[in-house]
Amino acid sequence: MIVKGVLHPRDALAAAEHGAAGVVVSNHGGRQLDSVPSGAAALAGVVDAVHGRVSVLVDGGIRRGTDAIKARALGADAVLVGRPILYGLAAAGSPGVSAVLKILVAELENGLALVGERRFDEVTASVLSPES
Numbered sequence: 001m002i003v004k005g006v007l008h009p010r011d012a013l014a015a016a017e018h019g020a021a022g023v024v025v026s027n028h029g030g031r032q033l034d035s036v037p038s039g040a041a042a043l044a045g046v047v048d049a050v051h052g053r054v055s056v057l058v059d060g061g062i063r064r065g066t067d068a069i070k071a072r073a074l075g076a077d078a079v080l081v082g083r084p085i086l087y088g089l090a091a092a093g094s095p096g097v098s099a100v101l102k103i104l105v106a107e108l109e110n111g112l113a114l115v116g117e118r119r120f121d122e123v124t125a126s127v128l129s130p131e132s
Contacts, residue, residue, distance in 0.1 A: 004059065007042040009049030012056070022055030024080065040071065047075030065107025069115065072123040 003015040004024035013021045025043050027036040039060040047056050058071045059080040068079045081104065089098030112118065115127040 001058070002055070006046060007037055007039075008058045009045040013049045013053075016050050020054055022057060022077075023050070024057045024059050025076070026059035026080075038072065038116040043071065043074045043076060065104050065109070066103075066111040068108055068120070069111045069123055069127065072120055073124075073125050073128045 001129050002022040002024060003020045005026050006012045006015060006023040006028055007025065012025075012132060015023050023046065025039045025046050027039055027042075039058045043056070043058055055077045056075060057078045057080055058074075058076040060081070062068055062071065062079045062081045063084055068081075071079050084100050085097055086102065088096035088098075090096070092099065108120065108129075112120065112123070115123070117123050117127070
């Protein structure tokens with residue numbers, strides 16, 4: 001089971017202790033409460049709390065390939081992308097989804113090259129700050 005909607009390190013740790021395979025750092029798009037922190041703001045604390053015991057995914061705010069790189073640099077194992085895919089679907093159906101996915105992959109590949117990495121799983125915090 002992967003638990004979604006985790007924003008607090010204490011909740012991530014509880015999910016890990018109760019056997020979850022992972023957590024999704026997400027504020028549900030801010031739809032339930034507009035003053036909750038963003039997934040990006042909560043990500044580092046959640047990653048620190050679980051100490052690699054479970055996978056950490058992040059949902060929300062991933063609009064381009066470089067957003068995925070930033071999330072990885074903050075410790076996410078993976079990112080979830082929804083809204084851009086839906087925009088592509090609404091605009092052009094299946095071809096729109098394909099176009100959005102191609103753009104995201106191209107942006108990710110370009111971003112990785114610009115930060116000197118070949119693979120997403122090799123990205124570390126050093127891409128955000130050279131002193132990291």
